[in-house]
Amino acid sequence: MRTGAELDVVELAAGIVLAGAVLALWRKDLRALISVLSLQGAALATVAAVLAVHDGDAGLGVVAGVVLLAKGLVIPGLLARVVRADPGSRETAPLVNVPASLITAAVLVVVSYLVAGHLTALFPGPLTRLAPLGLATVLVGFFVLVTRRKAVSQIVGLLLVDNGVALVAFLLTAGVPLLVELGASLDVLLVVVVLQVLATSMRARFGHIDLDQLRELHD
Amino acid sequence: MSTAAYLIGLGIASAAALLGAVLPARRRLLGAAVLSSAACLAALAGAGDVLVSGHAFSLHTAQVLPLTGVDLSLDPLGAIFVVTTAVVGLAVSCYSVGYGAHQTPSRTATAMLPAFLTTLLLVPAAASLATFMVAWELMALASLLALLTEHRRRRETRDAAQWYAVMTHIGAAAILLGLVLLAAHAGGQSFAAIAAHRRHLSVPLASVVFLLTLFGFASKAGAVPLHVWLPRAHPEAPSPVSALMSGAMVNLGIYGILRVGEDLLGGGELWWWLVVAALGVVSAVFGALHAAASTDTKRLLAYSTVDNIGLVLIGVGAAGALAAGGEQALAGLVLLAALFHLVNHALFKGCLFLGAGAVQHAAGTRDLDRLGGIARKMPATAVLFGIGALSISALPGLNGFASEWLLLEGLLHGFASHSAVTEAALLAGVATLAITGGLTATAFVKALGVGFLGQPRSEGAGDAREVGPSMLAGMGLLAGGCVVLGVVPGVVLPALDRATTAGLAAGAPRAVLPGLGLALASVRGAIDPALLVGGLLVGIVVIWGALRLVPRSADLRSPRRAAAWGCGRELQTARMEITATSFAEPLQRVFADVLRPDHDLEVTHTAESRYFPEAISFHQRVDDAIERVVYRPVMAAVTWWGRLARRVPNGSVHRYLAFGFAALVLVLVVLA
Amino acid sequence: MQLRHVDAGSCNGCEIEIAQAFAPVSDAGRFGARLVASPRHADGLLVTGVVTKNMAVPLQMTFEATPRPRVVVACGDCAVSGGVFAGAYGVVGSVRDVLPVDVEIPGCPPEPSEITEALRRLTGR
Numbered sequence A: 001m002r003t004g005a006e007l008d009v010v011e012l013a014a015g016i017v018l019a020g021a022v023l024a025l026w027r028k029d030l031r032a033l034i035s036v037l038s039l040q041g042a043a044l045a046t047v048a049a050v051l052a053v054h055d056g057d058a059g060l061g062v063v064a065g066v067v068l069l070a071k072g073l074v075i076p077g078l079l080a081r082v083v084r085a086d087p088g089s090r091e092t093a094p095l096v097n098v099p100a101s102l103i104t105a106a107v108l109v110v111v112s113y114l115v116a117g118h119l120t121a122l123f124p125g126p127l128t129r130l131a132p133l134g135l136a137t138v139l140v141g142f143f144v145l146v147t148r149r150k151a152v153s154q155i156v157g158l159l160l161v162d163n164g165v166a167l168v169a170f171l172l173t174a175g176v177p178l179l180v181e182l183g184a185s186l187d188v189l190l191v192v193v194v195l196q197v198l199a200t201s202m203r204a205r206f207g208h209i210d211l212d213q214l215r216e217l218h219d
Numbered sequence B: 001m002s003t004a005a006y007l008i009g010l011g012i013a014s015a016a017a018l019l020g021a022v023l024p025a026r027r028r029l030l031g032a033a034v035l036s037s038a039a040c041l042a043a044l045a046g047a048g049d050v051l052v053s054g055h056a057f058s059l060h061t062a063q064v065l066p067l068t069g070v071d072l073s074l075d076p077l078g079a080i081f082v083v084t085t086a087v088v089g090l091a092v093s094c095y096s097v098g099y100g101a102h103q104t105p106s107r108t109a110t111a112m113l114p115a116f117l118t119t120l121l122l123v124p125a126a127a128s129l130a131t132f133m134v135a136w137e138l139m140a141l142a143s144l145l146a147l148l149t150e151h152r153r154r155r156e157t158r159d160a161a162q163w164y165a166v167m168t169h170i171g172a173a174a175i176l177l178g179l180v181l182l183a184a185h186a187g188g189q190s191f192a193a194i195a196a197h198r199r200h201l202s203v204p205l206a207s208v209v210f211l212l213t214l215f216g217f218a219s220k221a222g223a224v225p226l227h228v229w230l231p232r233a234h235p236e237a238p239s240p241v242s243a244l245m246s247g248a249m250v251n252l253g254i255y256g257i258l259r260v261g262e263d264l265l266g267g268g269e270l271w272w273w274l275v276v277a278a279l280g281v282v283s284a285v286f287g288a289l290h291a292a293a294s295t296d297t298k299r300l301l302a303y304s305t306v307d308n309i310g311l312v313l314i315g316v317g318a319a320g321a322l323a324a325g326g327e328q329a330l331a332g333l334v335l336l337a338a339l340f341h342l343v344n345h346a347l348f349k350g351c352l353f354l355g356a357g358a359v360q361h362a363a364g365t366r367d368l369d370r371l372g373g374i375a376r377k378m379p380a381t382a383v384l385f386g387i388g389a390l391s392i393s394a395l396p397g398l399n400g401f402a403s404e405w406l407l408l409e410g411l412l413h414g415f416a417s418h419s420a421v422t423e424a425a426l427l428a429g430v431a432t433l434a435i436t437g438g439l440t441a442t443a444f445v446k447a448l449g450v451g452f453l454g455q456p457r458s459e460g461a462g463d464a465r466e467v468g469p470s471m472l473a474g475m476g477l478l479a480g481g482c483v484v485l486g487v488v489p490g491v492v493l494p495a496l497d498r499a500t501t502a503g504l505a506a507g508a509p510r511a512v513l514p515g516l517g518l519a520l521a522s523v524r525g526a527i528d529p530a531l532l533v534g535g536l537l538v539g540i541v542v543i544w545g546a547l548r549l550v551p552r553s554a555d556l557r558s559p560r561r562a563a564a565w566g567c568g569r570e571l572q573t574a575r576m577e578i579t580a581t582s583f584a585e586p587l588q589r590v591f592a593d594v595l596r597p598d599h600d601l602e603v604t605h606t607a608e609s610r611y612f613p614e615a616i617s618f619h620q621r622v623d624d625a626i627e628r629v630v631y632r633p634v635m636a637a638v639t640w641w642g643r644l645a646r647r648v649p650n651g652s653v654h655r656y657l658a659f660g661f662a663a664l665v666l667v668l669v670v671l672a
Numbered sequence C: 001m002q003l004r005h006v007d008a009g010s011c012n013g014c015e016i017e018i019a020q021a022f023a024p025v026s027d028a029g030r031f032g033a034r035l036v037a038s039p040r041h042a043d044g045l046l047v048t049g050v051v052t053k054n055m056a057v058p059l060q061m062t063f064e065a066t067p068r069p070r071v072v073v074a075c076g077d078c079a080v081s082g083g084v085f086a087g088a089y090g091v092v093g094s095v096r097d098v099l100p101v102d103v104e105i106p107g108c109p110p111e112p113s114e115i116t117e118a119l120r121r122l123t124g125r
């Protein structure tokens, strides 16, 4: 059985993942968002590492390293470069304002606890108790996608969803297969790179990177 | 033997479709026509054998369709439809050689005709749900493509194709739904399994299945109010295709009703068949009225198809009702008459459509108001079209008379049944037969009189030339069939008798006595058209001879020739002749409530006084009232709904994401 | 005796009198005379009015269309001799100039009794 200390660490890290998602809703400064993201990546890597140590699973250890590298360092770094190219950019006018967003996040957390009841019933155990945190992260990330206008905020939302999925996977099955996790991380990396290119050219064309303005391309 | 012949027929027909698509331009017309004629002959042999021997064949192969395999089985009921299709198909194949000769048809055109024919031959033999639906859908597709092969760029043609596609697919969906429902509760998808299980079905379920399939089959048969595609599709399709559609495809709607209602569901409730008969009454009257009012030859023929299918539906409905009341003998008689009329309709309507196509081919128009004088330019076509027109008007000595006489006899004898409702339905049927008889005669007096007699009303009609021998042969085959079945109907009655027995769930005793004429077995009643025609011929010869022999006065010996009396006018132009529109005008006035003609009268006065008109222009259109009242509002509602829905996606990424998000949360909440 | 009436160019005075001849007072019908709708049904023509240019050919055609044996009755001065219109423009002549006339009824217009009398001579009753 897991020791209490290990469980505590995992619980803390999972809590940080969700807290990061909520923070992402709260802060408007894009740079703050990126630091939140890198914190989340680190927490996720911690979860993986603790599980790896406990199970003595080398593969999981590699995954932890990859997660730390990709989600904790490389992706936030790339995003930071996008933001640096457009200094002073803030999520000025989200479609849903911050207080309303936070209330919605609270509702989403409740919903995910309700829903996850079925999931946890499948694998009862101390870790699966934490699965609702991952699910809530997914929902909040999706909510960020829906309500934030800047392209960088959107990618942050996407990454939140991804992190949430990864967390759920770690908690429920003690690790996604190495290959899958690698693939997913690479995918996200690719998205970020594409975004960087797109954002650069969008700024060159329209002078801003506000996705909502893309509506003009319709019809 | 019959299995092999039938399968060979199907094979050759598909080969014809293939050849029509791949052969070089010069050969493909002839190649496809020869092969499809051969296919028709083979299928005729196979199905004919089933009819003569009375033994059904069936086979199953696991290969062609994945999961279910293909089940084919041809019983006498299906065989009657295969035979009819094969005869019309033979004539059409022959005709298509001449029809396509002066302008080489496209690959699609030469390929689609045999393909359509193949599916038509296939449907009556399908013996499982999967096979049936595949064949049915293939038929719908092939006919749609065949319809589009000529003038596909014209707006009317595209319109017609759209109407047809929508109607036929709604129908197919209803059939599929009904049959799947049936199969799910009958424990099997082969027809034999369903039929074996029919006693265990609950009545409400069976009724739902019947109504669903009736909807689908009635839309294929062109019963009012599902007929709207007919008057659009038939005029716009190439004539061989309209002949096949009207002569063979609509029949399969009747086949479906019989197959599901009697065979699979075992006859069912009385009210089912009263619904069928009611559909028939409405279709017959509505179709006949519109046929009498139409001025476009092929539109007239299309409406007349609605009329005749209505008569068949009356027969089928009455037979079902009588059978549900336990009157097997009478039910057999009425169903026999209905099937006989169906066969006859295929013959004369095929002939008429081919004739109309020949006229359109030669004169460049099918508008009766622009035709005229065709009889002098195209005497052979005129005679063949005339035979078709007289047959459909049910003149004695031709096949229309034979089947309508039988139907009338059956309906009248049915009054002996013990159900008051059935009697009322039969009475309605008799009245319908009477009124449509008159209206049909009007319609075809118009078609013949205005279209073929008098002076040409347009340059095209004036320059018309007789069509080639292959087209005449195609029409002649069907017209010959009309005459043969009219004079000696007895030759096909035994076969029809077998089909009738197979068509009724509880079977039926023999309805007619063997012989060349029509003699009823179960009730009193007989007529021998051969005697009638023979007597007429003898009478004519006797009178003619007597006139030659009797001494005559000087005046009679040297008769004076004078011009026809035209009220003393010195000038006779085509514009002074009666037109199809004016011929139909009185009827249109009488039935204005049903036909709802649209008038458009514009009078320009001279500048000096309003009492002196300078020019008067008058336009009149007779649209389908059902289309206006039933279909237009539905279409308007759908369009409105579509407009509304278009506002939802406005191009905002966030809105699309929000939809996804909302859906996700909703699903989660519902799950939780 | 069935007669087809042809108005070859009359002033319609004669027509009124013909109508009176067949009306209840004179009732030419009881002597076997009838007016019919088509020359094909007729034994002869009852022509009124001077023969105008436009009606000359139709009159001849009507005569042609009448089965033999046939009679031609010229009713009124115009038909008999041209009457007041003799020599006018647009006029061909009297009926006799166009067709063989069998019976002439003078008068402008002739009275119903005179018409009836002439018809009785034809029917023989």
Ligand code: SF4
Residues within 6 Å of the ligand: C009, C010, C011, C012, C013, C014, C048, C049, C050, C075, C076, C077, C078, C079, C083, C084, C107, C108, C109, C110
């Ligand atoms: S005769 Fe006299 S009444 Fe008769 S048409 Fe001539 S003018 Fe008229």
